[in-house]
Structure formats: C-alpha cells, structure tokens
Amino acid sequence: IWKLMEKYLPNTKEAIQSSVVNHVEYTLAKTRFDFTLLHCYQAVSHSVRDRLIEAFNDTYQYFNNKDVKYVYYLSLEYLIGRCLQNALVNLELEGQYKEAMLDMGYNLESVYEQEVDPALGNGGLGRLAACFLDSMATLNYPAWGYGLRYSYGIFRQQIKDGYQVEVPDYWLDRGNPWEIERLDVNFQIKFYGSVTKKVEDGKERTIWEGSEIIVARAYDNPVPGYNTFNTINLRLWRSLPSSEFDFKSFNQGDYFKALESRQRAEFITSVLYPNDSTYAGKELRLKQQYLLVSATIQDAIRRFKKKRKEWKEWPKYNALQLNDTHPALAIVELMRILTDIEGLEYEEAWELVYNSFAYTNHTILPEALEKWGVDLLGNLLPRHLEIIYNINHIFLEKISRKYPNDWRKLSALSLVEEGTHKTIRMANLSIVGSHAVNGVAALHSQLLTSTLFKDFYELRPTKFQNKTNGVTPRRWIRCANPGLSALLNDVVGSDDWILDMDILKNFQKIADDPAIQNRWMQVKRQNKEKLYWWVKERCGVDLNIDSLFDIQVKRIHEYKRQLMNILYVIRRYLDIKKTPAEERRKLFVPRSIMFGGKAAPGYITAKRIIRLVNAVSQKVNNDQEIGDLLKVVFLPNYNVSNAQVIIPASELSQHISTAGLEASGTSNMKFVMNGCLIIGTMDGANVEIAEEVGEENMFIFGARVEQVEEQRNKMRNSNYRDYFGPRLTEVCDAISNDLFGYKYDLEALLDTIRNKNDYYILGADFESYCEAQQRVDNLYRNKSEWTKKSILNSLRSGKFSSDRTIRQYAEEIWDLEPCEIPNPS
Ligand code: 26Y
Numbered sequence: 001i002w003k004l005m006e007k008y009l010p011n012t013k014e015a016i017q018s019s020v021v022n023h024v025e026y027t028l029a030k031t032r033f034d035f036t037l038l039h040c041y042q043a044v045s046h047s048v049r050d051r052l053i054e055a056f057n058d059t060y061q062y063f064n065n066k067d068v069k070y071v072y073y074l075s076l077e078y079l080i081g082r083c084l085q086n087a088l089v090n091l092e093l094e095g096q097y098k099e100a101m102l103d104m105g106y107n108l109e110s111v112y113e114q115e116v117d118p119a120l121g122n123g124g125l126g127r128l129a130a131c132f133l134d135s136m137a138t139l140n141y142p143a144w145g146y147g148l149r150y151s152y153g154i155f156r157q158q159i160k161d162g163y164q165v166e167v168p169d170y171w172l173d174r175g176n177p178w179e180i181e182r183l184d185v186n187f188q189i190k191f192y193g194s195v196t197k198k199v200e201d202g203k204e205r206t207i208w209e210g211s212e213i214i215v216a217r218a219y220d221n222p223v224p225g226y227n228t229f230n231t232i233n234l235r236l237w238r239s240l241p242s243s244e245f246d247f248k249s250f251n252q253g254d255y256f257k258a259l260e261s262r263q264r265a266e267f268i269t270s271v272l273y274p275n276d277s278t279y280a281g282k283e284l285r286l287k288q289q290y291l292l293v294s295a296t297i298q299d300a301i302r303r304f305k306k307k308r309k310e311w312k313e314w315p316k317y318n319a320l321q322l323n324d325t326h327p328a329l330a331i332v333e334l335m336r337i338l339t340d341i342e343g344l345e346y347e348e349a350w351e352l353v354y355n356s357f358a359y360t361n362h363t364i365l366p367e368a369l370e371k372w373g374v375d376l377l378g379n380l381l382p383r384h385l386e387i388i389y390n391i392n393h394i395f396l397e398k399i400s401r402k403y404p405n406d407w408r409k410l411s412a413l414s415l416v417e418e419g420t421h422k423t424i425r426m427a428n429l430s431i432v433g434s435h436a437v438n439g440v441a442a443l444h445s446q447l448l449t450s451t452l453f454k455d456f457y458e459l460r461p462t463k464f465q466n467k468t469n470g471v472t473p474r475r476w477i478r479c480a481n482p483g484l485s486a487l488l489n490d491v492v493g494s495d496d497w498i499l500d501m502d503i504l505k506n507f508q509k510i511a512d513d514p515a516i517q518n519r520w521m522q523v524k525r526q527n528k529e530k531l532y533w534w535v536k537e538r539c540g541v542d543l544n545i546d547s548l549f550d551i552q553v554k555r556i557h558e559y560k561r562q563l564m565n566i567l568y569v570i571r572r573y574l575d576i577k578k579t580p581a582e583e584r585r586k587l588f589v590p591r592s593i594m595f596g597g598k599a600a601p602g603y604i605t606a607k608r609i610i611r612l613v614n615a616v617s618q619k620v621n622n623d624q625e626i627g628d629l630l631k632v633v634f635l636p637n638y639n640v641s642n643a644q645v646i647i648p649a650s651e652l653s654q655h656i657s658t659a660g661l662e663a664s665g666t667s668n669m670k671f672v673m674n675g676c677l678i679i680g681t682m683d684g685a686n687v688e689i690a691e692e693v694g695e696e697n698m699f700i701f702g703a704r705v706e707q708v709e710e711q712r713n714k715m716r717n718s719n720y721r722d723y724f725g726p727r728l729t730e731v732c733d734a735i736s737n738d739l740f741g742y743k744y745d746l747e748a749l750l751d752t753i754r755n756k757n758d759y760y761i762l763g764a765d766f767e768s769y770c771e772a773q774q775r776v777d778n779l780y781r782n783k784s785e786w787t788k789k790s791i792l793n794s795l796r797s798g799k800f801s802s803d804r805t806i807r808q809y810a811e812e813i814w815d816l817e818p819c820e821i822p823n824p825s
Helices: 013-027 037-066 084-090 094-103 108-112 124-138 247-251 255-267 283-307 311-317 329-341 346-356 374-380 382-402 407-413 426-432 442-452 454-459 473-479 482-492 501-512 514-539 562-578 581-587 604-621 640-649 667-673 686-693 705-716 720-736 743-750 762-780 783-795 802-814
Strands: 070-074 143-148 156-160 163-167 180-191 194-200 203-209 212-224 231-241 318-323 357-360 371-373 423-425 436-439 464-466 548-553 591-596 630-635 652-655 677-680
Touching: 013 037, 013 094, 037 084, 037 094, 037 108, 037 212, 037 231, 070 124, 070 283, 070 802, 084 094, 084 108, 084 124, 084 212, 084 473, 094 108, 124 143, 124 212, 124 231, 124 318, 124 473, 124 802, 143 283, 163 604, 180 283, 194 382, 203 329, 203 382, 212 283, 231 255, 231 283, 283 311, 283 318, 283 329, 283 374, 311 318, 311 346, 318 329, 318 346, 318 802, 329 346, 329 357, 329 382, 329 426, 346 357, 346 382, 357 426, 371 374, 374 382, 374 423, 382 407, 382 426, 407 454, 423 426, 436 442, 436 802, 442 454, 442 464, 442 686, 473 482, 473 640, 473 667, 482 501, 482 514, 501 514, 501 783, 514 630, 514 640, 514 783, 548 640, 548 762, 562 591, 562 604, 562 630, 562 720, 562 762, 591 640, 604 630, 604 743, 640 667, 652 667, 667 677, 667 686, 667 783, 677 686, 677 762, 677 783, 705 720, 705 762, 720 743, 720 762, 762 783
Parallel strands: 070 143, 070 318, 143 231, 318 357, 357 436, 436 464, 548 591, 548 652, 591 630, 652 677
Antiparallel strands: 156 163, 180 212, 194 203, 212 231, 371 423
C-alpha cells in the first residue's frame, strides 16, 4: 500500500492551491463561503507542514541507516519565532506560494501576520538556541533539539499609564499547525520518594522509589534546513499525569483530590519562568529542569540501545550540549541510569558521561548563577543529591592530592557551597561533568578563565574554549529584510551569500558606488516606513521618516544601561531647549529614539526604567518647540516577530553595557548584518565586531574591562556631583525637580546610581557616551559617508553567521560529521 503513495508532493502552483483547498475542506472543515484570513493561514500552514513532514521522516530514517553520531542540544528555552515564512524560505517555496495565494486573492505577507509568535524563551540564550537549530539543519548535522512545551510563553507586555503590565501568553489558543503530537512517545518521570540499598549477589544495588510519577509526552517541531532536504527535530516535552499514580486516591474514593493531583502534573510545563539573569530557587522550576533532562536522556538511551549493545560506544555516538546550567542535571541523570539501572561501575559510567557532555556558559553575573539548596534538591531528587555528593567527594579527593592543604582552592572548586544554607553550584557540576566548557564571545571566554572559573582553568586549561555566538542569515536577512536580500543577490550575482556570508567581503568596493549607495538608502527607507506604520499603530506616535532611527531593544537590565541611554535623551532635550530656535536644526540631527524590551515581573528597577522612558516620551513628544527634532518611543512587547520589523529599520543601534558584563549579545550581530551602525562599549561580541568591520565604522566609547574597577573606586571615593560632572548632574536634577512627574518612582530610580551606588558606572561613562553621540550626529549629516559605513558593516559581518559558530561546535566540541540526505528530485 505504501507504494501507492506518491513519494513527494508536487510544488507547482496548481498542486499548492489544491493542497491548500484540501486542508480548508478536510482539516478545517470550512467552505469558501465561511472563511477568514486566519483559516487561510491555517490551511497554508498545513500544506507546508505536509512538505516538512516528508523531509523530516526521511532525514531521521537516513541518519538511522547511516548509523551516525547525534548531537543533543538541551535548552530550557527556544525563541523560534514564527514558522511559516521561515519554512517557505528554507524549502525555497516562497515564490511559488506567493503566486499561488495571490491567484486565490490572498497576499502572503498578511497571511504571515496571522501566526502567533511562540515565545518559549526570555532573550539571547533562547534565541541563540533557535538560530543554532537553523544552522544545524542547514549544515546537515545529525542533531536533535530538546526542550519544554510551555503552555504559556513569556508574558505579553502592555504599557498602561507608562507602566509595564504583564498579560499571560496562552499561545496555543488557536492551535499549533507546526507541531506533531506523539501520542506514542511518553516517558515516566519520578519525583520525591526514598532511596534504599540492597545487596544482590554480593553487589550493592541502589533503588530510588519516586513517590510522584508523571509522564512527559513528545511534541515534535520540524526544523527545515536551507538549500538542503535535511529537516531536523525540535522535540518539546509536555507534562501529563500518569494513569498509575493517582490510582490510590481514586480507590480511596477521593475523586476530586485525585483530579487535583492530575492537574498538578500538567502544571509543571505550564509556564516559562520570565526571569533572565536573576536566579530564584523555586521547586517548580527544578521540576521543569528535571523533566526535560530525564525524558531526554531516556529518549537518547532508547535510541542508542536500538542500535547497539556496548555502553562503551556511547560517547562515539552521542554528544550532549548544555545550554547554560539549566539542564545540568542531565549529567547526574545519565550517571544514575548507568550505575543504578544498567549496572555499570562508577568509573565506567563517569567516563561515558564526561566524554559526551559539554557546557556553554552565558553569563558571569553572580545573581544569575544557579545554586540549588540541598534541602530542596534532596527532597525532590534524593538519589541525584547522593550522586552529586559522590561526584564531589571523588573530585575533591583528587584535588587535595594535587594541592594538599589548599583549603581556598578546595572550597572554590567544590560542587557544594557550605554555609547556613548549603547549596549545590550547578556551574561547578557542569564543568566537572563536561569535557568541554565554552564562553560565547572571545572577551567573555577570556574573563571566564581569568575570573569566574580561574581555578578550574588552572586545573585543566584544555577543557576551556571559546565559541563566539552567531545568528542565522536566513531569518535575520532573508526573511526580515527582503529588500536587502534582493540587493545582495544583485551585488553578488546569486544568493550564495545566504550560505556563505564571507563572500560578501569580496564586494566591498561597492560601498563607494553612488548608485549602490542610493539603492541601499532606498531599502533602508522602505524598512523605516514599515516601522513608521508599526509605531503609529501601536504607540500613536508620528515619526519623521527622515530622522535618524536610533534603537535599543533587549531585555531591560541595569547592566545593559538603558538608563544611561534615556539620561542622554534628557540631556539632548535640555540642550535643544537651551539653543535658540533658529540654530537648532544646525546643531541637532532630528532623531527618533526607540526603546523596547521586557522587564522581569519582579525587577522593580527595570520597571522604573520603562516608567522613565515613557515619562520622557510623553514630555518630549508633546513639546511643540521640539517638533520632529526629537521623538522618544517605547516599543511594546519586543519579541522575535517585532524584531524582524525593528532591526532592518534601524540606523543606529545601541549596545552599551558596562564592559565585562554582556557575555556576547546577539542582536548586535543582527543589526550589523542589516547595515546599522553600532554605538557601543568594548563588551561581549562588540569587540569582535569592531575587529571585523573596523572601529572607524562604529561609535565605540566608555571604560574598557580593565578600567571598570578603577572607575568604581573613583565613584566610591568622590562626591557624586563631582563624579557625575555638571552635565549629568543637571539631568538628574531635572528629574528630581519633577520635570517629568512620577517623582516617587524616578527618585528611587536615581538612587540606584547616586550616592556611591553606581555599580554599572553610568556616571563614569556618560561624558564619553555624549561625545560618541556627537560623532553620530556629525556623520549622519553626510548621507554618503554614513551609507558607505552602513554597507561596510553589512558586507563585513560574515563571521557572525551561526553557520560559522555551529561548524566550530561540531568540529571542536562534538566531533560530528555532516550527513546530507540525497536530494529526492
Ligand atoms: C537561572 C535563570 C534565572 C536564568 C534564565 C535565563 C538565567 C539566565 C537566563 C538567560 C540568559 C541569557 O539570555 N544570556 C544571554 O545569552 C546570550 C547568548 O549567549 C548572550 O548573547 C547574552 O550576552 C547573554 O546575556
């Protein structure tokens, strides 16, 4: 019967149309008389999904036949963004679908807009995971993404009276045509309970009996590669009650109590924690982490066992990458299964674990480092705590043999942090259990080995690596900026740059060509127009399209210094007001300054920064004297799909963190690719961007890493008005004197930098920031020079393709070979 099936779906216009209509009738049960744009999106998606599924099944079948090594990418977060356009672009069917739909009276772009944006992540780390999947598929690596299928993604941000309001994001309420529910892929997950030891045939056996058992069910999300038939899987787990575990309560006749416990099981994967960079030891979060880890390891083991009998082959066929410490319990879970269940000796098991795991660190901020209380961990996962103690014991014995009586070293390296509240350091566990540890930009990796992980580095320097982040040019140029894509196609003479961004370097001479410059400016202008309408609709603000679009979008955090940006905006406002009206246009370039980003719901200072931006926006935008010389807008609900509109429209992009604190940044790379000029500090990947595009094509300012501590000391040892200098002091005084209202919030906000509190040294960097801003104005007046730099930024951004990053992971950490499935046509 299989032979009766046509092997691959035809992609002619007629075939596409008939498949869409088929889904309208049979999947959605609708007719052409009762049919909305949403239905159209659903039918088109199902039609594309059919094509994905073909490739998807063939890919893993082929991998299986070739008996390849797999990489498992473990992440608590994936910010994949909308799927439809990305799938069409990667399948190279966008043109065909556009035509087919136009014929039926639909504009494909408005169909795209119907899709929800799955927001199963917080920020950089989650988006990085999504870019990596795109590159792994495109480069034909045998890979699996594993994560959680949260019912609620990160909250939707609304702005009410200038304050952030969080609204639950129930993203599944219109169904999800992209996922494949695997009713037959379920794994049991245990929690709590007790550990007992038994002697069997003279051998001690450890048995953990969980007292709560739930089920993790797989939901598969196909990830198509570009220009290849390979399509890989992002497998997301959903928690469900197991039929066994509430049997007792049912029998005891407590029907409602039994139902309640079933709901508790479903609750585990209900909601994504909206904190990035502030750790809070919540039991539910630990349950999420363990669920991901346990289900994934069980799945990987099952797959391995289907092929072979010898455990010692495990590392040869499996690489497991930890996206930060969030899934670090995977190390312990694999140890547990190998020793307690498979009966391996401890040392044998450890070797398999050590050689298969690798860990990526994404931050050196101490408040973001995960440390689980031993009471909490020991209660939820008693056997895992035992194993951690065991790992630590063996590890520290080795250390004390190597460094006798070096108590400082011992306590720095220990997996256990002693104190009134004893905790497990998940970073230390991840390092000890991995054969490779990497940072995400050169500077960050260097800081890891010289500060946070110094003692580990001295122990085993070869374990530590750098893998500078990257972003996928498919989503961030080809999908988000069709105008620029077309221009690059013309420049290169093909679309080869999508797979090999480095070739763009060969065309740098076009940067001086007036005709190209003109077209380049036209593309930017069209993108600015799109953002203009977006802003008008959502914020009710009328921007001047000819003004400089100056944008800072990222999570709101003190270290990212959105506060410094808005304080400069106030400085500019005061300066414009002081200038006689007839001289203003000579001295100031018209600017539209935009901010966007979510504050963690409990992060009061971050929320106050949003309040200040909105207060300034209200004042400045309504000041008749100012007109279009200065507009300030807070862009609500920054997410992947909004970023696809915002980034291509930006001309100046702000990446102004205190040096040493932004591990990498990835939006900086997206902005550069899209021809934005960066104003930024020498932090994270900015350093490498400067290396690639040339410092003269950026606006670099501020203290370098090695100067930060010096500046902090200066700050602590001087009166704050002296330390701030007159220009920043005047800005603070204006806020204090109630120029913008909201005195209570704004005074509290100023207190985070006044009175020797300025940990992120806004005060120290302010003057140099203002001076860099002046350079921005000067250059913008010269359209041709600005455009030339914009072109060079884009053409020199090749290093920041995630294809380069993933090749490095594959070659230098995973020892993984590509495996391309034969093209069926
Ligand atoms: C433990 C929990 C509170 C937590 C949850 C999420 C801690 C951290 C995070 C997310 C961190 C994150 O997104 N880090 C960012 O990773 C990017 C990708 O490597 C970097 O570019 C960026 O500099 C870094 O802040």
